[in-house]
Amino acid sequence: MNRILSQKFRFFTFISICLLGYVHGYNLNITYLAPYSTIEEPLSLTTFLEFLIANGLLRFRIPLLFLISGYLFAYYDNRSYADSIKKRFKTLIIPYLLWSAIALLFTFLLQQNSYTANIVKETGIDQFGDNRPYLEIGWGGMLDRLLFAPIAYQLWFILALFLYNLFYPVIKYCVQKAPIIWLAFTLLIWMVSVQIFIFDGQGLFFFSIGIWAQKKGVFLEKRPEWLSTGIFFILFLGLCIIKTFMAFELEPNTGTTFFTLMILHRACIICGMIAIWYGIDPVIKNTVQQKWFLQISNYSFFIFALHVPLLPYLMKFVIMSTEGIWLNRLLSYLLVPLVVMIFCILTGSIVKKYLPKTYLILTGGRGF
Known part of the structure; x- marks a missing residue:
């Protein structure tokens, strides 16, 4: 792999993970944003900007990470399938289980105090929709959350990626033998x-x-001459704004609303991926040469794994503590994710320095 593409992969992996803070850090009344989500609260500067950013402008990140993962897995597929899966189990499933357990334990500890327990309940991020204390849910419910529905809900990406790796021979065969049919499917x-x-x-x-x-x-290194990133940037921004307004105006829970918002959401992602991937090459070239970037980008996985559920709990705490302050929701949205990202980097650096073996296990060997 040439240096330019390697630098692009590193830049976009780090940036995509950091931007998760602003995708998961929104404080709208709705606790889960889907492509078809509507907002049933008044349109304001705060609600508009949070929805525009969290469910529009930044939604290109995960598809981009999957694309990079597919490219890299194919690039290194000269290894035996058994060795590849064994390695991916170590780098994906073990961290998945460990970070899921850490998030579960952290939430359990917060539930032992009445004030923090209320924060957990009010945050409402349980994937099963059952925000009762874990002592009431029982061991079976906790095991389900550990394995299949982590309170650290961003971990779904790791599980999905492992399954794609597991079925890589089938996916590769379909891509090579019937690319049009497979990609359309x-x-x-x-x-x-x-x-x-x-x-x-x-x-x-x-x-x-x-x-x-x-x-x-x-x-993938440079923009094709026929492709205009300016047009895609305009489409990207315009479609995101249109979709945001529609989310406030359309009737919720109807088929028309579902398909309208779904199509706009997917179009935003495609336009955003193309515009960002080919449109900021000078920024990438300058950033990847900076010493600070080389240092903090080593903690990408730590940021990814640690920021939830810490971020939503802290966001709820700050919102409750600043109630009545002008623009408290918007200011919290802009500042709290940044604080959490810095905390994750500092925590990662401390663990790496003083507990290097633990760091290796938690990150699946990344960041060294």
């Missing part, structure tokens, strides 16, 4: 958000695109 899966138990189809299309790009030798 996976695009449809992505468009309608297919999920079956622990299999999540949201990233399969982009993971497949990454494999296809690597095997076909598609030139």
Whole structure:
């Protein structure tokens, strides 16, 4: 792999993970933003900007990470399948279980104090929708949350990625033998958000695109001469703004609203990926040469794994503590994710320095 592409991968991996803070840090009344989500609270500067950023402008990140993952897995597929899966179990599943357990324990400890227990309940991020104390839910419920529905809900990405790696031979075969049919099929899966138990189809299309790009030798380093990033930036920003206004105006829970917002959401992601990937090359070239970037980008995985549930709990605490202060929700949205990202980096650096073996296990060997 050439240096330019390697630098792009490192830059976008770090930036995409950092931006998760502003995707997961919104403080709207709705606790889960889906592509088809509507906002049932008044339109204001705060609600508009938070929805625009969290459910519009920054939604290109996860598809981009899946694309990069697919490309890299295909690039290194000269290893035996058994060795690859064994390595991916170590780098994905073990960290998945450990960070899920850490988040579960952290939440359990907060539930032992009446004030912090109320914060956990009010935050309402349990994936099963049951925000009762874990002592009431029982061991079975805690085990389900540990394995299948972590309170650190961003970990779904790791599980989905492992499953794609597990089925890589099948995906690769389909990509190489029938690329048009396979990519059309996976695009449809992505468009309608297919999920079956622990299999999540949201990233399969982009993971497949990454494999296809690597095997076909598609030139990802520089923008093709025929492609205008300016047009895609305009489309990206314009569609995100239109979708945001519609989320406040359309009737919730109707088929028309669902398909309208879903299509706009997917179009925003595609336009955003193209515009960002090819449109900020000078920024990438300058940033990856900076010493500070080389240092903090080593903690990408630590940021990814640690920021939730810490971020939503802290956000709820700050909102409750600053109630009545002008623009407290917007200011909290802008500042709290940044504080959490800094905390994650500092925590990662401390663990890496004083507990290097623990750091290696928690990150699956990343960051060294």
